Each structure stands twice: as C-alpha cells, then as structure tokens.
Amino acid sequence: MRDMIFVNGEHRAMSKILVIGDAMLDSYHFGDVKRISPEAPVPVFLETGNNRYSPGGAANVAVNVAAIGDSTSLLAVVGNDEYGRILVSKLNDSGINTENMIIKDGYRTISKLRYIGSGNQQILRVDTEDTSPIPEDIFTEAYERLKTEIPKYSLIILSDYLKGFLTEKITAKVIKLANEYSVPVLVDAKDTNISKYRGAMLLKPNRRELSHLTKMSADTFDDAVAAATVLCKNASCKYVLATLGADGMILCDESGLIKEIKSAASEVYDVTGAGDTSIAYLAAEISKGKDIETAMLIANYAAGIQVSKVGAAVVYPDEVFSAMQGRGLETNACILDQCRDDALALLARVKKSGKKIVFTNGCFDILHSGHISYLRKAKESGDILVVGINSDESVKRLKGEGRPVNDLKDREMVLASLSFVDYVIPFDEDTPKELIDSIIPDVLVKGGDYSVEEIVGADVVTANGGEVKVIDYVPGRSTTGIIEKMRQG
Numbered sequence: 001m002r003d004m005i006f007v008n009g010e011h012r013a014m015s016k017i018l019v020i021g022d023a024m025l026d027s028y029h030f031g032d033v034k035r036i037s038p039e040a041p042v043p044v045f046l047e048t049g050n051n052r053y054s055p056g057g058a059a060n061v062a063v064n065v066a067a068i069g070d071s072t073s074l075l076a077v078v079g080n081d082e083y084g085r086i087l088v089s090k091l092n093d094s095g096i097n098t099e100n101m102i103i104k105d106g107y108r109t110i111s112k113l114r115y116i117g118s119g120n121q122q123i124l125r126v127d128t129e130d131t132s133p134i135p136e137d138i139f140t141e142a143y144e145r146l147k148t149e150i151p152k153y154s155l156i157i158l159s160d161y162l163k164g165f166l167t168e169k170i171t172a173k174v175i176k177l178a179n180e181y182s183v184p185v186l187v188d189a190k191d192t193n194i195s196k197y198r199g200a201m202l203l204k205p206n207r208r209e210l211s212h213l214t215k216m217s218a219d220t221f222d223d224a225v226a227a228a229t230v231l232c233k234n235a236s237c238k239y240v241l242a243t244l245g246a247d248g249m250i251l252c253d254e255s256g257l258i259k260e261i262k263s264a265a266s267e268v269y270d271v272t273g274a275g276d277t278s279i280a281y282l283a284a285e286i287s288k289g290k291d292i293e294t295a296m297l298i299a300n301y302a303a304g305i306q307v308s309k310v311g312a313a314v315v316y317p318d319e320v321f322s323a324m325q326g327r328g329l330e331t332n333a334c335i336l337d338q339c340r341d342d343a344l345a346l347l348a349r350v351k352k353s354g355k356k357i358v359f360t361n362g363c364f365d366i367l368h369s370g371h372i373s374y375l376r377k378a379k380e381s382g383d384i385l386v387v388g389i390n391s392d393e394s395v396k397r398l399k400g401e402g403r404p405v406n407d408l409k410d411r412e413m414v415l416a417s418l419s420f421v422d423y424v425i426p427f428d429e430d431t432p433k434e435l436i437d438s439i440i441p442d443v444l445v446k447g448g449d450y451s452v453e454e455i456v457g458a459d460v461v462t463a464n465g466g467e468v469k470v471i472d473y474v475p476g477r478s479t480t481g482i483i484e485k486m487r488q489g
Helices: 058-068 082-093 136-152 168-180 207-214 221-234 274-287 292-306 317-326 341-352 369-379 392-399 408-416 433-439 458-463 479-488
Strands: 004-007 010-013 016-021 023-036 043-047 052-057 071-075 077-079 102-104 110-117 121-128 155-159 185-188 239-243 249-253 256-261 357-362 384-390 423-427 443-447 467-471
Touching: 016 058, 016 136, 016 274, 023 058, 023 082, 043 110, 043 121, 052 058, 052 082, 052 110, 058 071, 058 082, 058 155, 058 274, 071 136, 077 082, 102 136, 136 168, 155 168, 155 274, 168 185, 185 274, 207 221, 207 239, 221 239, 221 249, 221 256, 239 274, 239 292, 249 292, 256 292, 274 292, 292 317, 317 341, 341 357, 341 433, 357 369, 357 433, 369 384, 369 443, 369 467, 384 392, 384 408, 384 433, 408 423, 423 433, 433 458, 443 458, 458 467
Parallel strands: 016 071, 016 155, 023 110, 077 102, 155 185, 357 384, 357 443, 384 423, 443 467
Antiparallel strands: 004 010, 023 043, 023 052, 110 121, 239 249, 249 256
C-alpha cells in the first residue's frame, strides 16, 4: 500500500495533522412528543430506540480531518468511564490515532446528550462534565508527548471549548513549540483572552467570539472587519478568519479585509459542529499547500453542508466536491487511491445518493482528440464519470519498454483537468477487473469494436442490473500512432 493520498487533482504524501483540545461525546436520543405530562407542564418524550453517538468538540474536528483523508492524531483527556470508552472506540473506527489520548481515572468524560423530536427538533440537552480543574500532571504528560511527536506533524489545530484542557499556559507553550518547528497552528478560539492565542498562524472565531475577544461590535460587516483586523494585530497572528453565520466568512490580516465569502448553506437544520467542520477543511487544504483563500472557499462549502445535517456529523470530500461543482465552480476531478478503503467508500456514497456512475479505463499515455471524444461520450451515459488508469508498471507490461511516455502523476493530472471527468483512480493490475468488482458501476463503457462478452467486468455489471456500452474510437487517432510519427520525424 502506498503512503500517498490523491485528492482534488493532487498526488501528494499524506499530511499528518494533530488536533489538541477538549474532546467530547455527543449522544442523540430520537423520539416523538405527542402529549404533555399529567405530572407537570412538560412534554413527554417517547424514545424510538434510534440512538446515536458521535465524537464532539475537538474529537469532531479530528473525525472530519480524518474523513478528508489526512493522517490524524488527537491529543486530549477523557475519563476511564463508559462515555470515554465509547468515544475512543468511535475515534478508532474513524481511523484516528488515539495513542496520545490521556485516559484518566476519576475524570468524567465531557458529554452532551440531546433529545431530538420529530422534525429533528431538539427538545432538551443534558451535559456531563468534570467541573474540577484538570490536574497539573496531565498537562505535563501532554506536553512531554507533544515535544516528542511534533516533528511528525504538518499542522496543528487547537480546538478550544473552554473545558479546561487548553489553559493559557499550555496553549502558549504549544504555540511556541510549534513555531520553533515551523508547524502552522490554527485555533478555533473561544476564550476572551487574546494573549492566550498569541503567535498562532490563524484564529477562527465566530461573530460573538470575535466581539468578546476584541470588546468591539461585530454586528455589521464593517464592524466585523474592523474587529478581525484589530484581533489579528493584537494576537500577532497572520490571519483571522471570522465565521459570520448566514453572512458567510471574512478573512483579514493586519492590513484589513483580504476576502469575503457568502454562506454556501442552502438549508440550515442544525449549526452544531459547523465550526469544527470548517476548521478541519481549512487545515487540510492548507496542509497540502493550498493558498489561504482557496482553503477558505472549500471550508465554507464544507460548513454549508454540515448545517444541513442533524448534529455533529462528518462531511466527506465528495459532498464538498459535488456542492462546488453544483455552483459552477472550477474544480479538478478527485484523484483517488484504490489502496485506501475510504476511496471506494466515497464512490459507494456517491452511488447511494442516486447518481449513476459510469466507469471506463485506459492507459491514457498521450491524451489526444480521440480520447477526448470518447470520454465526453462516456460521461453522457450517466452522472459521474470514473476513469480507471493503468499504473506505470501496468502500462509497461502491456505496451512494452519505453512506455509509458508520461508517468502516472502526469497522466492523472491531465485527466483530472477535464471538466467531464469526475474521479480518476489508478490500478496496478493488467485489467481493471478488481476495481470494477469493487465499484460495481451502473454503466461500463469500453472503446473499440469489442462484443459485450469480451469486455472485462461486463459480467459483474450486468449481473447487478447495470449496462455495458461500446463506443467507437475516432479513426486515425491513437497513442501508438502519435509515438510512431514522432520517431519518424
């Protein structure tokens, strides 16, 4: 398995992101309210048994980062209790490294239990947390672990929910240590103490938090820009990204406004976790080298998807990708790694959403007009076009020494730039049989003069109710022909 991740048209080493902060467990009990109690003027909540647990707070940030495809670790404290065990189990299920989690006897894991009635209406929230200060030895242990591990990370997120883990002392020490190793620090800032976050790369308050941090009004757009600019100066940070709810986001530095973005949310059911999702996507995009404005745009769309869900839910890259394409934004195809289970899970989610998946494959060594015509026609057969592409070793076995002319990275990037290609996924075998068996596309397309029986994977597709199509190649257009012309020239 390659230790690589292919996302949004990029072929890169997997980022390693550390989330530090207040981890929580969110519990949701679903039911109906149809009458008032005869004992007191309160609603009677009849549970339906459809209960759900999900990581919250800093743990929710970590889960969203992991869902994007980055290697994620969480440094937080939980109790050696039922809620703590459920939380750690959920984190492990999400592929998060929990080795840095501090499990403390006698400490009560932070939890938020929500009772949700019909129409996703929240009836009541019950909080559980340890109100006594966290013992100093926990901070010492956490910092010692960080000093050992920090060279591994490309970025650190501080998720401060004011529950006692990110004290002023430990926060300042973490930022100082990160700066010594040139590791960017993004802070979801909720404290009113600006000095606590001094020196971080970016602070992300919401409108209310921005006002409290600066003691300035943030009610209007101009007020928010002024407050964010002051915060950036006073906190000695590079950027302040303020989330303004329905008014979107603003990005400022010490000189003032850099960029504003209107909210991408079409419907708002629940704002729980929107801040966690936005900082997770912001961090993931920055860690893979995206500029801050592009990262902000993607984070905005991720937050818009989050508020359309109930509770602190995971937002997946394909959801963000589809939402951005739906708004007509220029986005590269997602380049996936078939070695990663979540790549195939992503395509399964796309299919489950009701979209028709079309699959085709090839070497695509030198992309020419015949390929373009063929791929455009393939896309017309459904909603999502997935292109399987032979790895370099696979091409060499099929085409001989000297091939491919262009390596896998270049071939992927060229395909990903085509507006009618949605996903590109490489495979190492001589045929895409295993890949087709895993995806089970709705439509399998092959170019040439094959009969359906001769096409690899046709049996699996048709057995699952799918369709197999053969599209004629454009006469006189082939990679082999182009190479021969070049040799003769």
